Amino acid sequence: MENKRQSIKSEVSDQTIEMIDVFKNLSVSSYMMFGEYLFLQGKFTDAAKIYVQFLTQIKDKVHHFKAFADFWKKFSEHADKDEVRKIYDEIVNRFNNDEFSASVKREILFLLYNVFPDETGKDFLIEHSRISQWIRQKDKDKKTWDVYCMLLWQEKHAVHSRESVQKDKYLVSVMEKYELYALAIKMIEHVLRYDKDEVAVRTLFRLCRKVNDYSKADIYVAEHPDIEKRTGFNIQYELVYYYLEKGDETKLMRTLKNIKANAESSLPISRTLQNFYVKIGMIDEAVAMRGHISRLEQRAGRLGADKKVKGLEEERETDDFFWDTIKDMVSEQEHNRQLIAIKEMLKGFSHELGQPITNIRYGIQLYQMKMECGLDTRENLSELLNNILGQTIRVKRLLTRFAPIVSSKSVNTQFNCIEHIKNAFSDMRAWLESAGIKYKVEGIESFILYGDSVQFEQVIYNLISNAVDELKEKEGKRSINVICKEHEGNLVLHFRDNGKGVPEDNLNKIFTPFFSTKDKERSDGGEGLGLYIVWNILKMYKGKIRVNQAYKDGAEFLIQIPAGGNDNA
Amino acid sequence: MHKILIIEDEINTAMPVKEALELCGYSADIARDGEAGLELFREKEYDLVLLDLKMPKMTGEEVLKKIREKDPYVYVIVYTNYGEFTEIKSLTNVGIDGYINKGPDAELQELLNMIQNKLNPLNDEMVKKLIDGIDDWPMV
Numbered sequence: 001m002e003n004k005r006q007s008i009k010s011e012v013s014d015q016t017i018e019m020i021d022v023f024k025n026l027s028v029s030s031y032m033m034f035g036e037y038l039f040l041q042g043k044f045t046d047a048a049k050i051y052v053q054f055l056t057q058i059k060d061k062v063h064h065f066k067a068f069a070d071f072w073k074k075f076s077e078h079a080d081k082d083e084v085r086k087i088y089d090e091i092v093n094r095f096n097n098d099e100f101s102a103s104v105k106r107e108i109l110f111l112l113y114n115v116f117p118d119e120t121g122k123d124f125l126i127e128h129s130r131i132s133q134w135i136r137q138k139d140k141d142k143k144t145w146d147v148y149c150m151l152l153w154q155e156k157h158a159v160h161s162r163e164s165v166q167k168d169k170y171l172v173s174v175m176e177k178y179e180l181y182a183l184a185i186k187m188i189e190h191v192l193r194y195d196k197d198e199v200a201v202r203t204l205f206r207l208c209r210k211v212n213d214y215s216k217a218d219i220y221v222a223e224h225p226d227i228e229k230r231t232g233f234n235i236q237y238e239l240v241y242y243y244l245e246k247g248d249e250t251k252l253m254r255t256l257k258n259i260k261a262n263a264e265s266s267l268p269i270s271r272t273l274q275n276f277y278v279k280i281g282m283i284d285e286a287v288a289m290r291g292h293i294s295r296l297e298q299r300a301g302r303l304g305a306d307k308k309v310k311g312l313e314e315e316r317e318t319d320d321f322f323w324d325t326i327k328d329m330v331s332e333q334e335h336n337r338q339l340i341a342i343k344e345m346l347k348g349f350s351h352e353l354g355q356p357i358t359n360i361r362y363g364i365q366l367y368q369m370k371m372e373c374g375l376d377t378r379e380n381l382s383e384l385l386n387n388i389l390g391q392t393i394r395v396k397r398l399l400t401r402f403a404p405i406v407s408s409k410s411v412n413t414q415f416n417c418i419e420h421i422k423n424a425f426s427d428m429r430a431w432l433e434s435a436g437i438k439y440k441v442e443g444i445e446s447f448i449l450y451g452d453s454v455q456f457e458q459v460i461y462n463l464i465s466n467a468v469d470e471l472k473e474k475e476g477k478r479s480i481n482v483i484c485k486e487h488e489g490n491l492v493l494h495f496r497d498n499g500k501g502v503p504e505d506n507l508n509k510i511f512t513p514f515f516s517t518k519d520k521e522r523s524d525g526g527e528g529l530g531l532y533i534v535w536n537i538l539k540m541y542k543g544k545i546r547v548n549q550a551y552k553d554g555a556e557f558l559i560q561i562p563a564g565g566n567d568n569a
Numbered sequence: 570m571h572k573i574l575i576i577e578d579e580i581n582t583a584m585p586v587k588e589a590l591e592l593c594g595y596s597a598d599i600a601r602d603g604e605a606g607l608e609l610f611r612e613k614e615y616d617l618v619l620l621d622l623k624m625p626k627m628t629g630e631e632v633l634k635k636i637r638e639k640d641p642y643v644y645v646i647v648y649t650n651y652g653e654f655t656e657i658k659s660l661t662n663v664g665i666d667g668y669i670n671k672g673p674d675a676e677l678q679e680l681l682n683m684i685q686n687k688l689n690p691l692n693d694e695m696v697k698k699l700i701d702g703i704d705d706w707p708m709v
Contacts, residue, residue: 351623354672355579362585365677369589387581516625 031057032067039071044079047071048087055091055108056099065107072111088115095145102179109148109180124153128167135174144178151175155183160190169195172203181211189216196224198232205238214245228254231262233269240276252280267296278322283329290322341513348514348528352398356391363387401529415453416446417491417561418484424460425482435468436478443484447491449561451541459537462530463495463557470499470555491543491561498554502547510547511535571616571688573597576606576632577648578624582671586619589677593685603627607635616688617644619680622656630656633663644687646680 031054038047051071058064076084094100095108126134138147154171158164168191175184185207191200201220208217221227221242227235228251236259243252259273270293277286363384370377422441425432432439449456464480471478483494502510509515516528538545543561573595577583580601587597598613600606602624610618618636622629629647636645646667649657657668666687669680 350672355582357673358671358675359579359581359585361673361675362582362677366585366589369592369677373592391581 035071039074044075045083045086048075049090052087052091052094055104056094058104059101060103062103062107065104069111088112092145096142098144105148106180109152113149113152124150128164131167132170147174148178151178151180151183155187160193162194165191165195169200176207181207185211185216192220198230198234201227202234202238205242209238209241214242217242231258233259233262237272244280264292267293267300270296278325278329281329281333283326283333286326345513352514353395356394360388360391401533412451413453414448414450417449417456418445418447420453420457421460421482421484424457424464428461428464432468435472437468437471437480438478439480441482441484444486447484447486448563449541455537459534462534466530467497467499471497474499489563491563493559495557495559496551496554501555507547507549511545571595572614573617573619573684574600574606574609574615575619576600576603577619577621578602579621585677586680589681590684593681603632606632610636611639615643617646617684619646619648621648630660630663633660633665637664646683
C-alpha cells in the first residue's frame with residue numbers, strides 16, 4: 001500500500017516536470033500551439049489575438065513569422081470580414097505603437113499591405129514637393145503604418161522618371177531609416193537609372209553592405225567599370241568595404257591609396273582611413289596615419305585655441321585605445337610570423353638532416369648488397385667509411401651555422417662597429433682577391449654599439465660571402481661597396497655588390513631559413529642560412545635589414561641599427 | 570636492358586642508387602639538376618625517371634611537368650621528405666607513379682623493388698610463384 005502510493009506520486013511529478021520543461025523551451029511556440037488549439041475549436045478571433053501577441057514576442061527571430069503568415073491565410077479564409085477587419089486594426093494599432101521589432105514590421109508590411117486595397121493607396125497620390133511634409137505629419141501623429149504603406153506603394157506604383165529623382169532619393173532615406181533595406185535598394189535602382197551622382201551610388205553600396213548582399217552592387221560595377229576612378233570620398237569609402245568583401249586585394253589597396261592621396265588634409269577622413277588600416281591589419285600604415293592625425297589635430301588645435309579642454313581628454317582616451325589595439329595586433333602578427341618561421345625551420349631541418357642520413361643509409365645498404373652478391377668489397381670499404389664521415393661533417397656544418405644564434409658564450413662590450421666591418425673585410429681579403437673582387441668601406445669612421453662584436457662581425461661575414469657567391473658568376477669587374485652613415489641616431493649601412501641583384505620573386509624569401517639558389521653540396525655552404533642568421537643577429541640589435549629595390553646596379557642591402565645595442569645583453 | 574634516369578643534385582644519394590641499379594641489370598644515368606635531366610631525357614629514351622623534388626635551378630615539379638609534356642607514359646618516381654604529402658597530392662595530378670622517402674626511412678631495397686615492379690611486373694620470382702602455385706589452382 002505504502003509502496004503503491006509512492007509510485008503514483010513519482011509518476012505524477014515526472015509528468016509535471018516534463019510539462020514544465022516543454023513550456024520552458026517553447027515559450028514562443030507555446031503561443032502558436034495555443035493559437036492553433038483555439039482555431040481548431042472555431043474561436044477564430046481569440047486565436048488571432050493570441051497570434052498577434054505572438055508577433056510582439058518574436059523580435060528578431062523573423063523565421064517564426066512564417067507561422068503567422070500561414071495562420072493569417074487560414075484565418076482570412078475562414079473568419080468573416082468583420083473579424084478580419086478587427087484583427088487588422090488591432091495589428092495596425094500595435095504597429096503604430098511600435099510594439100513590433102523592425103524586422104517584424106517589414107514582414108507585416110508585405111503581408112498585410114494589400115488586405116484592404118481601397119484604403120491603402122487612397123491618399124498616396126501627393127505632389128512630389130509635399131511628400132516630406134506628409135511623412136513628417138504622419139510620423140508626428142504616430143501613423144507609421146501609413147508611412148510604411150506609402151513607401152511600398154511609391155516603389156511599386158508611382159512613376160519613376162527624371163522628375164521624380166529628388167523625391168525618390170528622399171524616400172530611399174526614409175526607407176533606410178525604417179530599415180526597409182530591400183525596398184530601398186529597389187528604389188535606389190530606379191534613381192540610378194536617371195541620376196548617377198555620388199550620393200546615389202554610395203547609397204546603393206551602403207544598402208548592399210547593410211543587407212550583406214552585394215549582388216546589386218556587382219551588377220552596377222559590371223555596368224560601370226569606371227567606378228574605381230570616381231574620386232569622391234563617399235564612393236571610395238564604400239568601395240573599401242566592397243573590395244574587402246570581394247577579397248580583391250589589389251583594388252582594395254588602390255582604393256586606400258586613392259583616399260589617402262585625395263584627402264590627407266581632412267581630419268575626419270584621415271581618422272576613417274586609420275580605422276580601415278586597423279581593420280585590415282596594415283599596422284605600419286595605421287601608425288603612420290596616427291602620427292599624421294595628431295599633426296592635423298595640433299594644427300586644428302592651434303587654430304581653435306583653447307576651444308574645448310574636455311574634448312581633448314576624450315581624445316587621449318581613444319589614443320590609448322588605438323595603441324592598445326595596435327599592440328595586440330603586432331604581437332599577434334609577430335606570433336604568427338614566429339610560428340611560420342619555426343615551421344619553415346623544422347621543415348628545412350628535416351630536409352637538411354634527411355639528406356646526409358639518406359646518403360649514409362644508401363652507402364651502407366649498397367655495401368651489404370655487394371657483399372651478398374659475393375663481390376669483392378675490400379676496396380669499397382674505406383670509400384664507404386670516408387663517405388659516412390663526410391656526411392657527419394655535413395651535419396656538423398649545419399649545426400655550427402646556427403652557433404651565432406644559439407651560442408650563449410657571447411661577450412658584450414662597447415665597440416666601434418665601423419672598425420669591425422673593416423676587420424671582417426681584411427680577414428677575408430685573400431679570399432676576395434682570389435675571386436677577383438674589389439671592395440671599399442666608406443663613410444663615417446665611428447659608431448658605437450654595445451653587444452657581442454664577434455656576433456656583429458658574423459653579420460658582415462655572411463653578407464660578404466653572400467655577395468661573393470653572387471659575384472662568382474659575373475663576368476668583368478666585381479666589386480663590393482659598403483657605405484656607412486649616421487641618420488637620426490641610427491647606423492645606416494648600404495651594402496652593395498654589382499652582381500645581378502635579387503630577383504623580385506625572391507625578395508620575400510631570402511631571409512627565410514633554408515632558402516637557397518645555390519648548389520647544396522659545395523663546401524662553401526649554400527644551405528640558405530646566411531641571410532637568415534644576419535636577420536636574426538640584427539634583430540638582437542633591434543636592427544632591420546631589407547633589400548633596396550630601387551637600386552639597379554646590382555644588389556643593395558639596407559641595414560639600420562639604432563645606437564645602444566643588443567637587448568639580450 | 571631498361572634505362573633509368575636519376576635526376577638528383579645529391580651525388581652521394583645518386584651514386585649508390587646508380588650502382589645498385591646496375592647490379593640489378595639496369596643501366597642508369599645521373600643528372601645533377603633539372604635542366605641537365607631534361608636535356609638527357611630529350612636526347613635518349615628512358616623507361617623510368619627517378620626525380621628529386623628539391624633541387625637548384627628548377628624544382629622537381631617543373632621538371633615533372635616538362636617530362637609529362639614530352640612523354641605522358643614514362644614511369645616517374647619522386648623522392649620526398651617527411652611532411653610533403655600536400656606536395657605529393659598536387660603532383661599526382663601532374664602524374665607520378667610512386668614516391669619514396671628520404672631520411673631515416675630510406676631503404677635502397679625498397680626503391681629497387683618499386684622500380685622492379687614497374688619495369689618487370691612479371692619478374693622471375695613472381696613467375697616462379699605463379700608456377701609453383703599451379704597445383705593449387707582450381708580445376709576448370
